[in-house]
Amino acid sequence: MKAHHTRTWPNSIAEARAIQESLRGKVVARDRLGKIGTVAGIDVGFENHGTVTRAAVVVLDFPGLAPVEQAVARRATRFPYVPGYLSFREAPAVLAAMKKLRTRPDLLLCDGQGLAHPRRFGLACHLGLLLDIPSIGVAKSRLIGTHGDVPDEKGGWAALEDKGEIIGAVLRTRAGVKPVYVSTGHRISLATAIDYVLRCTTRYRLPETTRHAHRLASAV
Template identity: 60%
Template sequence: MELQHSHDWNLSREEAIALQQSLRDKIITTDQLGEVRTVAGVDVGFEDGGDTTRAAIVVLSFPDLQIQERAIAHRPTTFPYIPGLLSFREVPAVLDALDQLQHLPDLLLCDGQGTAHPRRLGIACHVGLLTNLPAIGVAKSLLVGQHETVSDEKGAWQPLKHQGEVIGVALRTRSKTKPLYISPGHRISLETSIAYVLQCTPKYRLPETTRQAHKLASETPASELENLNVEKREESQLRLF
């Protein structure tokens, strides 16, 4: 996978903030995505007391949301935990996991913020910009901004505003549950982001992309996953002949 706008990851806090400021104007928040046949979710966690970053990615067919491909990557954690700079801690492992996929997804739903970020460059923006993949930020909690009360029915939403700017929405993906915070990551508009998140959330509060990636990361050892991917590649090759 060839990266766009690649940069060093060994940065100080001040250098990371400056980089976010320089990258934010490169984010595209209009629809520049083609036909979406696959969507993917990523779950990032930490092992060994935080010394190892783990990224799990699950690719699903769209719109029927059936699992197509899975990947897990581990790498040493090199950036400290600093709110607002989490992408510098998490993205390197995400890129490693994406590199393991045979086919990149048409749309990435990231468990985290997109433009709903103090410097408008959350993890969905960062991953989307580096990979040039359309991406959406789907966060379980509010990082920055304010919104009015969201009504209880599924599909209801309210604009999320910060410093006079609409940076995302608070979206009710399931009746009478806490809203999710949706914002564009790259190459997609806010309105289209809402539509895709709702289509990827047929039953539960979280999109199937997020649920399946978390399930994979929690339940499947990396060694077992590699065996599964080998078997899947062999099956695909057999179908070609």
């Protein structure tokens, strides 16, 4: 007999928190990735005043970064935006978009935090775990944690800390721009995550994966 996934979506913040607490222990913090031939960018946008969630996934070959496949999925929005619970709002549409993919990407770059989360289970951890694909969280702003000065040169970074623990890196992807917040999702280490984010970034602040996905999810 095949295991049946009876997955109910939380109907409250309390339920969502309980799910995060029960799943965070399953996250693999070490490098458990194979040869990376493709990387995927994931982003979400909204339509009709937020009532519809639109997720976009774009797969690029690696290290070339040329687009090879993309998918978009729309789902009724069923969870509010509450800091610390972003994955419950975005994951349903993202998982639907992933199912439309013919390619199974070797690495995921998610638009949000991974380990750099109050309960160490941000969007990147949640998606990586549910899909069982190595994942990285690349956020445009900070959720939690403190850090020192970030060298103003591409590749310069400062450790992001919380409660005496290093939860991510504040990384300068380009000189003269606001740094991005990188943290591990699933099956990857922070050092490796930083390396891949830099290798997916060319001439802009955000990785090419994120830029492509954002265009598909939000642009007309």
